[in-house]
Amino acid sequence: MSLTRWISLSFALVLGGALAAPLTTPVLTGRIVDWPPGETGVIQLESVVQGPDNTVFATGTIDATGQFRLTLPSAEKVQPTLAPLAKWMASPSNQAQGCSAKGTVTPSQGGLRFFQLFSYRGGQRFGDVTLRSSSQRFLPAGQTEAQLTFFGWTGAAALKIEGTITCRDLISTYQGTFPAGWHLLPGQVTGRQDGQTMERVTAAALPGTLAWRQYVEFGGIGVQFDLTWSGAGALITGVTPDGPAARAGVRAGDQVVEVDGRSVSGLTLPQIMSRVAGPAGVPVTLGLRRGGQEAMLRVMVTRTLQRIP
Numbered sequence: 613m614s615l616t617r618w619i620s621l622s623f624a625l626v627l628g629g630a631l632a633a634p635l636t637t638p639v640l641t642g643r644i645v646d647w648p649p650g651e652t653g654v655i656q657l658e659s660v661v662q663g664p665d666n667t668v669f670a671t672g673t674i675d676a677t678g679q680f681r682l683t684l685p686s687a688e689k690v691q692p693t694l695a696p697l698a699k700w701m702a703s704p705s706n707q708a709q710g711c712s713a714k715g716t717v718t719p720s721q722g723g724l725r726f727f728q729l730f731s732y733r734g735g736q737r738f739g740d741v742t743l744r745s746s747s748q749r750f751l752p753a754g755q756t757e758a759q760l761t762f763f764g765w766t767g768a769a770a771l772k773i774e775g776t777i778t779c780r781d782l783i784s785t786y787q788g789t790f791p792a793g794w795h796l797l798p799g800q801v802t803g804r805q806d807g808q809t810m811e812r813v814t815a816a817a818l819p820g821t822l823a824w825r826q827y828v829e830f831g832g833i834g835v836q837f838d839l840t841w842s843g844a845g846a847l848i849t850g851v852t853p854d855g856p857a858a859r860a861g862v863r864a865g866d867q868v869v870e871v872d873g874r875s876v877s878g879l880t881l882p883q884i885m886s887r888v889a890g891p892a893g894v895p896v897t898l899g900l901r902r903g904g905q906e907a908m909l910r911v912m913v914t915r916t917l918q919r920i921p
Contacts, residue, residue: 638684638794640672642824644731644741647678653733655680655741657760659693660726667693674731680741680824682729684794691764694723701775701786708779715775715786722765722792729760731826739921743796743822747919749830750809750886751801756819758796765792781808781882788815807883831892832918833857837881845869845876845901846884860913862898869908870899892917 647653657670669690672682698720699706705713729741745755763771773786784799798818799811834855841847846868851858869876871887879887888896892915900909 638686639681640684641679641681642743644674644678644680644826645823646747646826647674647731648733649678650676651733652676653731653738655682656730656732657682657684657727658730660728669727678824680731687762687764687793690725690762691723694725694762694764697722697724697763697765697771700724701773701777705777705779707777707784711777711779713775713777715773715777717775718772719765719767721767722763722771724761724763727760727762739826741824741826743818743824745819745822747825747827747829749828750804750889753801753803756798756800756822758798758818758822759813761795761797763790763792763795780880783808783810784813785811786813788813790815804886807880807886826921827919829917829919831890831894831915833860833862833888833896833898833913833915834918835862835888837885839881841881843867846881856913856916860911862900862911862913863902865902866909867901868898869901870897870910872897873899875899890915 653674655672655674656668657672658668669685670682672680674680695706697717701713701715701717701720703712703714705711707713731738731741742757744757745751748755751757765771770789770791772789776783776785785802796818797813798816799813801809801811803810834852835848835857836850838847838849844867848857848862848864848866848868851862851864868884868888871884874887876884876887888898890896895912895914897910897912900911902909
């Protein structure tokens with residue numbers, strides 16, 4: 613899920629330095645460090661997790677150097693869309709489907725919503741834009757990714773959060789006191805285990821080493837999985853032409869039921885994907901079921917560096 617500090621609606625945020633002096637309009641600016649040189653585009657603020665809609669809350673511009681500028685929406689526009697804080701630090705939690713939580717939020721009468729920035733080129737979505745320590749898809753312990761968030765409530769001067777939210781692929785421990793308004797919540801990774809990331813979210817200043825990034829990199833095999841598959845293992849829906857999996861004979865329609873000799877039964881898709889991914893140049897052995905056959909096919913695939921928007 614990082615700049616220098618929390619931002620409220622009266623601040624502008626400029627990447628690469630400390631929080632700017634208060635402005636009359638809430639302008640978010642930054643430079644996407646891996647933006648294609650010479651290209652221009654559009655950046656949009658859209659919702660994440662909360663609500664079934666895919667509302668575009670704000671639209672900005674990206675120039676040929678990757679510099680973007682976007683005016684955050686007012687509290688009046690965001691407030692009606694917020695998810696109740698009372699159901700956030702609860703079980704089940706409204707953070708996402710399948711999440712549970714234990715902790716306290718004071719006051720609990722307000723709401724929150726998570727947001728994501730997406731870039732567009734030529735009218736087509738190019739990818740998400742994130743503020744993070746590095747381009748590694750799975751950040752190691754000690755690195756940080758920021759989550760653009762809006763907190764809203766009335767009455768108390770600040771919001772106090774203490775507790776842990778557990779989801780299928782993420783465990784977030786929150787501790788801090790935050791004012792109402794817009795924030796870039798710094799989630800510092802504390803560890804990873806079997807596809808599940810642990811992070812700590814506080815009100816601390818964001819590391820100065822963070823950068824807005826378009827691409828993430830990881831050691832992968834060049835396959836796509838069915839995100840809605842509910843059968844055994846993980847269903848491969850696509851294989852990158854001339855990629856490592858294709859060269860090893862993996863096909864679309866194969867089911868991954870083992871990774872390096874270990875059954876993936878009972879694992880979530882993010883956990884299975886975490887086992888398939890790994891250091892570039894290191895092989896992984898997949899146990900596949902193909903075409904309804906009972907016999908398992910074992911295929912060794914050497915991971916290569918994958919770069920995706």
